[in-house]
Amino acid sequence: MEKTLYTITVFTENVVGLLNQITIIFTRRQINIESLTVSQSSLPGISKFTITVETDAAMVGKVVSQIEKRIDVLKAFYHTDEDIIYQEVALYKISADVLLDHREIESIVRKFNARILEVNRTYAVLELTGHTEETQELLECLREFHVLQFVRSGRIAITKSTVERLSDFLAEKEGRRLGNRT
Amino acid sequence: MKGAEALLCSLLEEKVDTIFGYPGGQIISVFDAMYSYQDRIKHILTRHEQGAIHAAEGFARVSGETGVVLVTSGPGATNVITGLADAMLDSTPLVVISGQVPSVLLGSDAFQETDVVGISQPITKWSYQIRKASEIAWAVARAFYIASEGRPGPVVLDITKDAQNEMVDFEYTKCTFIRSYEPYPKPLQESVQKAAELINNAKRPFALVGQGVMLGHAEEELLAFLTKADIPFGNTLLGLSTLPSDFRLNKGMLGMHGNIGPNRKSTECDVLIAIGMRFDDRVTGDLTKYAKQATIIHLEIDQSEIDKNVKVQVPILASVKDSLPAITNLLKPAQHTEWIDSFDAEDVEETEKVINPEIKPASGPITMGEAVYRISEATGHDAVLVTDVGQNQMMAARYFKFSQSRSIITSGGLGTMGFALPAAIGASVGAPERTVCCFAGDGGIQMTIQELGTILQYKIPVKIIILNNHFLGMVRQWQELFFKERYSETQMTNPDFPKIAEAYGIRSRKVEKREELDDAIADMLSDKESFLLEVSVEKAGMVYPMIPAGGSVDQLILGD
Numbered sequence: 001m002e003k004t005l006y007t008i009t010v011f012t013e014n015v016v017g018l019l020n021q022i023t024i025i026f027t028r029r030q031i032n033i034e035s036l037t038v039s040q041s042s043l044p045g046i047s048k049f050t051i052t053v054e055t056d057a058a059m060v061g062k063v064v065s066q067i068e069k070r071i072d073v074l075k076a077f078y079h080t081d082e083d084i085i086y087q088e089v090a091l092y093k094i095s096a097d098v099l100l101d102h103r104e105i106e107s108i109v110r111k112f113n114a115r116i117l118e119v120n121r122t123y124a125v126l127e128l129t130g131h132t133e134e135t136q137e138l139l140e141c142l143r144e145f146h147v148l149q150f151v152r153s154g155r156i157a158i159t160k161s162t163v164e165r166l167s168d169f170l171a172e173k174e175g176r177r178l179g180n181r182t
Numbered sequence: 183m184k185g186a187e188a189l190l191c192s193l194l195e196e197k198v199d200t201i202f203g204y205p206g207g208q209i210i211s212v213f214d215a216m217y218s219y220q221d222r223i224k225h226i227l228t229r230h231e232q233g234a235i236h237a238a239e240g241f242a243r244v245s246g247e248t249g250v251v252l253v254t255s256g257p258g259a260t261n262v263i264t265g266l267a268d269a270m271l272d273s274t275p276l277v278v279i280s281g282q283v284p285s286v287l288l289g290s291d292a293f294q295e296t297d298v299v300g301i302s303q304p305i306t307k308w309s310y311q312i313r314k315a316s317e318i319a320w321a322v323a324r325a326f327y328i329a330s331e332g333r334p335g336p337v338v339l340d341i342t343k344d345a346q347n348e349m350v351d352f353e354y355t356k357c358t359f360i361r362s363y364e365p366y367p368k369p370l371q372e373s374v375q376k377a378a379e380l381i382n383n384a385k386r387p388f389a390l391v392g393q394g395v396m397l398g399h400a401e402e403e404l405l406a407f408l409t410k411a412d413i414p415f416g417n418t419l420l421g422l423s424t425l426p427s428d429f430r431l432n433k434g435m436l437g438m439h440g441n442i443g444p445n446r447k448s449t450e451c452d453v454l455i456a457i458g459m460r461f462d463d464r465v466t467g468d469l470t471k472y473a474k475q476a477t478i479i480h481l482e483i484d485q486s487e488i489d490k491n492v493k494v495q496v497p498i499l500a501s502v503k504d505s506l507p508a509i510t511n512l513l514k515p516a517q518h519t520e521w522i523d524s525f526d527a528e529d530v531e532e533t534e535k536v537i538n539p540e541i542k543p544a545s546g547p548i549t550m551g552e553a554v555y556r557i558s559e560a561t562g563h564d565a566v567l568v569t570d571v572g573q574n575q576m577m578a579a580r581y582f583k584f585s586q587s588r589s590i591i592t593s594g595g596l597g598t599m600g601f602a603l604p605a606a607i608g609a610s611v612g613a614p615e616r617t618v619c620c621f622a623g624d625g626g627i628q629m630t631i632q633e634l635g636t637i638l639q640y641k642i643p644v645k646i647i648i649l650n651n652h653f654l655g656m657v658r659q660w661q662e663l664f665f666k667e668r669y670s671e672t673q674m675t676n677p678d679f680p681k682i683a684e685a686y687g688i689r690s691r692k693v694e695k696r697e698e699l700d701d702a703i704a705d706m707l708s709d710k711e712s713f714l715l716e717v718s719v720e721k722a723g724m725v726y727p728m729i730p731a732g733g734s735v736d737q738l739i740l741g742d
Contacts, residue, residue, distance in 0.1 A: 013362055017299060017309075024304050058489075065486035071308045071328055074362045173361045 001056035005034070007084055007157050008060070010049040010067055011041060011074045011166050018072055022049060025066045031055050035088075035154030043170065046074065052155050075166055079159065086157035090135035091117070092126040092142055093149035099124045102145055112138045123148060185315030186211040186346040189279070190219050192322035195354045198250050200241065200611060201225045202234040206254025208294060209281030211346040213252075226611065226640060229632035231258050233604040235265025236630070239274045240608030243591045244566055244616075246399070248275040248330045249608065255281045256294030259340070260301070264598055266336045267305040271595025272420060273397060275334035277325045285313045285342040298340045307335035313342050315350035327357035332365025332501075333484045334397055367483070369500035369508050377479045377496050378512030380453050386521045387413045388444075388451035388476075390436060390465070393420035393594075394458015394483060394502050401425065401587050403506040404457065410510055412518045414525060416444025418459045420594045423584035427563065433525050437465040438729045439576040442536075443528035445727075445735040448473050456480045458502045461491040462595070471734040481505045535740045536726050541581055547720040548696055550577040550649045557619060557647065558582040560703045565617040565645075566591065566609050570602035570626035573655035576725045578621045600629025606644045607636055617645065617707065624650040624676050634686040637712050645706055646688075646714045648679055651721050659724050663739075683714040690714035 012018050019038065026033055034052040041048040053060070060078045068076040096119065099105055109116065114128040128138050135152055183191070189212055193201070201223060205213040216225060228234040231253045238249030253262055259280040269276045283292040302309045308328045312321050318341070325337040381387055395404050401424055408415060408431050416436040417424065425432055434441030436448070448454065454476040459465070466472040469491060480487075480494040481502050488497040498505045540551035554577050558565070563583035569575040569592040584590065591609050593601040606620035627648050637644060654672040661669050683690035689709060691702045693716070706713040726741040 017303065020300065021303050028304075058493075062486070062490055065488070065490075069484065069486045071360065071363050170361070177359050177361065 001058065003054045003056055004080060005052060005054050006060045006078045006080060007086065007155060008049075008051040008053065008064060008067070008076060008078045009157065010051065010076045012047050012049065013072045013074065014045050014047045015072050018047075018070070019049075021070050022051075022067055022073075025063055026053065029059065029063060031059070031063065037154035037156050039156070041166070043166070046166075050154065050156050075169055077159075077165070079157070083161070084157040084159055086131070086155050087129050088132060088135060088153050088155050089127065089129045090138070090150065090152040092128075092139065092147055093123055094126070094142060094145055094147055096120065096122050096124055098145045105142075105145060108138070108141050112141075114138060183350065183352055184211065184215065184346065185318055185341075185348050185350055186215040188315060188318045188350050188352045189322065189341065189346070190215050190223065191352050192319050192354055193250065194219075194222060195356070196248070196322065196326045198248075199224060201250045201252050202228055202237045202241070202608065203252030204228060204231050204234055204254070204258060206258045206281065206294070208255035208283055208343050209252060209258070209279075209346075211343065212279070212281070225252070226607070226636065228604060228607075229635045230630065231261035232264055232600070233607075233630055233633045233636065235262040235276070235278065236268070236598070236601050236604035237608030237611070237633075237636075238276055239265060239269055239272075240568060240591050240605030241612035242274050242276060242608075243605075244588055244609040245612035246588065247612070248277055248326055251276060251278040253278070253280050254294065255283055255298070256296045259296055259298045263301065263305070264596070266302055266338065268593050268596040268598045268601065269336040270305045270307070272593065273334050273393060274336065275329040276336040277322075277329050277339065278336060279339045279341060281346070282311065282340045282342045284344045286344070288342070298338060302338045305336070306338050309338040309340070311340040311342070312345050315345050315348035318345065318350065319352065319354045323355060323357040324360065327360065328363065332363070366501050366504070367485075367499045369498050369505040373496055373498045374505065374508045375512060377455075377498060378509050380477055380479060380496065381411050381413070381455065381509070382514050382516070384453035385518070386451045387411065387453045387455065387518065388447050389413050389415035389455040389457055390418065390448075390459050391415050391421040391424050391457050392418045392459025394481075395421065395424045396587055398458060398483070398501045398503040400458075400501070400503040400506055403503060403510070407506045407510045407513070411513045411516045412522070413455065414447070414518070414522050416440065416448070418462070418465055418594070419579055419592060420590070421459060422579060423587055423589035426585050427583040431522070435579060437462075438467070438731070439580065439725050439727065441528070441580075442532045442727055442738055443525040445729065445738060446528060447525065449475065449734070449736045451476050454478045456482070456494070457506070458482070460487045463491070466491065466735065467729045468732055468734045532727065548693070548699060548717055550574060550651075550719050550723055551581045552696075553647065553649060553699065553717045553719065554578050554621065555581040556699060557703055560700075560707055561617055561619065565589070565619045566613060568592070568602050568606040568609055568618060568620045570622035571597045571599045572623050572626065572657075573651075573659065573723065573725050574621045574623040574626070574649045576656070577649070580725075582619075599626040602626060603630050603633045603644075603646065604636075606646070607633060607642050610642045610644050618643070619645045619647060621647050621649060623655055624648060624652060624674055625654045627679075628676075631682065634682065634688060637688060638686045642712060643710060644712050646712065648714065648716045649719050650676065650679070650716055651719050651723060652676060653721060655723065656725070658722075662722070662724070663728075664730070679714065679716045688712050688714050690716065692716040692718070694718045
């Protein structure tokens with residue numbers, strides 16, 4: 001089966017121990033998590049996991065169903081890159097001497113639209129947000145100047161869909177809960 | 183009141199009257215509180231925590247209620263892990279409460295501390311640590327809701343010692359809603375119509391009945407569905423006893439050691455209707471050859487089971503209690519006489535080649551199937567069957583017959599040896615009016631034989647049948663068939679089982695000759711108390727038919 005990079009978004013109640021419950025589902029299937037980010041969502045009290053994995057279409061469906069089966073998971077979705085707007089942020093640390101000695105670094109920074117977050121007597125820190133290929137390309141460009149440290153965040157993503165499926169789901173649930181009471 | 187008492191009051195709110203457990207240092211406060219509740223809660227002290235959880239499983243399976251287990255921290259909790267995995271795979275509702283070290287000591291490797299929530303997460307529906315007395319009522323309510331609603335399963339509540347001792351005002355509200363959990367999805371009308379249409383146009387419809395029907399209390403709905411459209415069906419191991427064995431449309435058991443008819447017909451039917459079952463590999467064999475000719479309808483309550491093993495054309499996500507009547511309403515009454523009669527040829531073949539030689543042998547040692555069948559007959563096919571795992575399990579499943587629902591208790595998914603004896607104890611406690619027959623091999627019985635002590639203490643009238651072939655028979659069978667008869671570590675030198683029974687005050691008999699069998703069975707069944715019957719069976723007995731692991735369901739081995 002052909003492997004594709006899928007972005008899985010998982011909306012959960014904000015409770016302790018969910019990260020473990022979610023990651024072991026990938027472990028059982030021997031699927032390597034490429035990146036993982038957890039943050040608040042736009043809805044109060046609801047966390048959002050953004051996970052990228054390379055796998056095939058049938059497997060991603062099974063895994064997402066198994067994630068959604070966990071009691072404290074509200075909803076889980078999976079997307080290919082066409083369905084989402086996504087970004088990552090990368091940080092690069094180089095020595096201050098290198099920055100001062102090599103004028104071409106300035107043009108690289110301009111070309112990539114990177115930012116200089118900090119410069120002091122010993123080092124400089126650059127930042128770039130973008131897709132993996134973009135942050136990777138900058139890393140390749142800077143390599144000849146010796147990168148002291150490099151780090152890239154996990155992917156974060158927002159769907160292009162005009163329907164907000166989680167909000168609809170919660171509204172329906174809220175209706176059901178109120179119905180339960182009467 | 184103290185948290186420990188609040189815990190018991192919460193259990194009473196959930197109508198719990200029986201607990202299986204074992205005390206220890208970090209749960210001692212709860213046991214202390216229970217001392218004042220003995221008139222309302224019966225505690226069964228098993229001889230090992232594994233015994234407690236299997237007993238709770240047997241109790242839950244026979245009664246349909248949630249089984250409750252109470253154990254201490256550390257080894258108490260780790261000893262129930264096998265039972266949790268077993269209950270998870272077999273969808274058995276359990277609430278397991280484990281003591282935990284005081285919350286200030288958590289994470290410090292304190293005496294008898296284990297990360298119970300961490301260990302149990304992959305094998306439970308929900309696992310939660312209670313650290314404050316104020317959380318107890320909420321957590322228990324939620325635990326029972328999760329364990330029993332939707333697809334049932336085990337839940338763990340790990341309660342710290344300080345939460346047990348803290349004072350709290352007790353107030354209980356039953357849980358009826360969790361926004362992140364939908365136990366009963368509503369069937370899509372469009373899928374229901376499509377399924378009905380397919381069944382109405384089917385020439386050779388065939389149904390697979392799983393435990394989901396009993397779990398959903400939908401036996402009558404199933405009967406109405408099958409009868410209206412005249413659909414023959416096969417049972418999964420756990421689906422056995424849903425409808426009576428002698429029902430006209432019941433064609434027996436599916437899977438590796440199932441009947442020839444239902445297995446072969448899975449590859450001949452035009453519409454296959456899977457009802458509350460999960461296409462386990464022991465049922466389907468080689469998936470690339472499984473039911474490829476058929477359009478498959480899958481009635482299933484758990485989204486993650488749909489398309490997990492077999493890709494289906496019409497999934498209906500709902501409890502079968504809802505989906506079956508919805509479909510039945512749209513069915514036209516039909517008759518499939520010719521198709522149903524076509525199962526007869528396979529029945530005849532199996533009766534001649536496999537069944538008769540097994541249950542009615544003319545000479546030679548007693549066979550397992552023979553012992554099982556004669557016991558089933560002597561009970562009027564009306565007893566509760568509890569089995570261990572291996573040849574005894576498959577023989578019991580094949581030759582024990584059923585007349586009422588919830589009559590088979592066996593470890594299907596996990597295949598837990600040692601399950602039978604404690605599960606039979608729980609089954610007897612859960613259905614005291616019924617005869618409980620516990621079949622085990624000489625291997626499995628010794629894994630939890632200490633539970634004879636529980637039978638002794640509480641006078642539990644379980645009929646224990648040890649089918650003794652001095653071998654780990656199923657592994658021996660595989661070694662004979664697939665490992666060139668290299669019998670590596672499967673032979674067993676056994677103790678004198680009747681003497682062990684005697685030590686526990688349990689009447690017993692040992693049978694070696696065919697002529698003695700019926701009398702011993704009558705003796706066992708007429709006794710009001712527990713009884714141990716050891717039957718010496720053929721050493722090299724084999725369970726047939728057999729679909730070799732990974733083989734296709736129509737490629738059965740029938741034996742010599």
